[in-house]
Amino acid sequence: MKELSLHILDVAKNSVKAGASLTEISISTDTDGLMTVSITDNGCGMTDEVLKRVTDPFYTTRTTRKVGLGLPLWRLAAEQTGGSFHIESSTEEGRSGTCVTAVFDTKSIDCMPMGDIVSTVVTLISGSPDKDFVFSDNDERNKRSVYLDTRQMREILGDGVSLDALEIQMWMSEYLCEQYENKTEN
Amino acid sequence: MKSLAELAAIKAKMQDKVVIREGEGAIRVVVGMATCGIAAGARPVLSTFVEGVANNNLTSKVTVTQTGCIGICQYEPVVEIFEDGKEKVTYVKLDADKAKRIVEEHLVGGKVVNEYTIGEYKKI
Numbered sequence: 438m439k440e441l442s443l444h445i446l447d448v449a450k451n452s453v454k455a456g457a458s459l460t461e462i463s464i465s466t467d468t469d470g471l472m473t474v475s476i477t478d479n480g481c482g483m484t485d486e487v488l489k490r491v492t493d494p495f496y497t498t499r500t501t502r503k504v505g506l507g508l509p510l511w512r513l514a515a516e517q518t519g520g521s522f523h524i525e526s527s528t529e530e531g532r533s534g535t536c537v538t539a540v541f542d543t544k545s546i547d548c549m550p551m552g553d554i555v556s557t558v559v560t561l562i563s564g565s566p567d568k569d570f571v572f573s574d575n576d577e578r579n580k581r582s583v584y585l586d587t588r589q590m591r592e593i594l595g596d597g598v599s600l601d602a603l604e605i606q607m608w609m610s611e612y613l614c615e616q617y618e619n620k621t622e623n
Numbered sequence: 624m625k626s627l628a629e630l631a632a633i634k635a636k637m638q639d640k641v642v643i644r645e646g647e648g649a650i651r652v653v654v655g656m657a658t659c660g661i662a663a664g665a666r667p668v669l670s671t672f673v674e675g676v677a678n679n680n681l682t683s684k685v686t687v688t689q690t691g692c693i694g695i696c697q698y699e700p701v702v703e704i705f706e707d708g709k710e711k712v713t714y715v716k717l718d719a720d721k722a723k724r725i726v727e728e729h730l731v732g733g734k735v736v737n738e739y740t741i742g743e744y745k746k747i
Contacts, residue, residue: 438662446666447658454691507658556666563673564656564689593630597638603677604633612625 440552441474441541444511446561448476448537451507453565455480455535459588462558464574466543471520475538482533483526491524511539518545555613559606562587566600572613583616585609650685650730651705652676657692663699667719672702675726685730698741704729713741 438444445462452460457480466472483491490496494509512522520540527533541548558572569591574583587600590609598605654660654669672687693701698715702722705711712735714725721739728736737743 443661443666446656447661450656510658553666556670560656560666560669560689589627590630593627594634598634602637603673603682604637605630606673607677608625608629608633615625 438510438514439549441514441549442552442554442557444507444514444549445474445476445554446557447507448511449557449561449570450564452476452478452480452535453561453568455482457534457568459569459571460561461571462573463571464554464576466576466578468577470543470578472541472543473538474541475536477534477536479534482528482535484528488524488526492522508537511537514549515539515541518542518548520545555610555617558585558613559609562609563601563606574617581617581619583613585613649707650681652685652687652730653690653703653705654687655691655693655699655701655703656689659692659696660699660701663696664718665700668700668702668717668722671719671722672726675723676730679726679731681730695741698744701741714739715741715744 438447449460449462455478457478460476460478460480462474462476464472464474492509492512494506508524515522518541520542522540523538524535525538526535554574558570562570569587570585571587572583572585574581576582590600590605594600594605652672654665654672656665656669669687669689676682676685676687693703695701695715700715700717702714702717702725703711704714704725712729714721714736717725717739721736725736725739728734
């Protein structure tokens with residue numbers, strides 16, 4: 438994978454698979470160019486046993502094959518920039534969930550480009566229209582902040598319109614792109 | 624400037640037109656979007672199908688959905704097309720340009736693009 442946004446799509450899909458009703462993706466970059474990407478969900482969580490092995494490429498929950506590369510690659514992408522990777526999870530009933538945090542030094546030559554993050558967000562939401570997502574991207578270097586919350590969208594749309602409807606996908610894409618272009622305004 | 628308020632207008636517009644997705648002639652396009660698919664470039668393929676369906680006014684007939692690992696990772700990006708009463712067509716090793724052709728020839732024209740199917744690919 439050549440873009441961080443593709444990794445984000447991949448890792449966030451784990452949250453959906455874990456039955457999360459809400460998944461939050463937050464990206465924040467400080468003035469030094471350190472970028473923290475955290476993906477937090479209220480899914481089923483993982484036991485300590487699983488958590489220990491989750492970045493082992495030869496561990497997977499899937500049944501089609503014996504390797505699982507999503508998280509190991511995400512970890513590598515962060516660590517090769519001199520950044521870090523951290524994962525926390527709880528299976529406790531009522532407050533289960535997982536939080537995957539990866540820190541990237543965007544000044545590093547080994548830091549992958551973010552790529553098309555708007556496509557990632559739209560693909561993620563339209564792939565699971567019955568789940569909620571909150572996306573935020575705050576960049577202190579160029580004073581830009583981008584935000585989208587599907588719960589707010591749902592409030593306006595009601596039950597009649599599914600979030601995977603084409604018109605909604607287009608709107609989300611334009612809505613996000615516009616926020617990315619408005620560097621100074623927000 | 625886009626705003627959340629616009630969603631209300633979109634909603635009103637969408638309620639005017641009733642979308643029939645089931646029934647005769649319904650086509651389902653399924654794009655594999657697991658780690659293997661994403662890494663091989665499935666996201667632009669998916670976007671191409673979504674846009675192609677919209678631009679050709681096929682939304683009443685064709686649905687585009689995502690799925691996990693189909694199990695043939697070496698052939699990703701993989702797209703399966705299910706059509707009522709017809710055999711499933713599996714396209715392999717796609718990219719945005721190939722997807723565009725499939726939209727035009729298969730979804731619009733009704734003719735399978737043989738050279739991109741898994742059967743043809745395996746012959747090479």
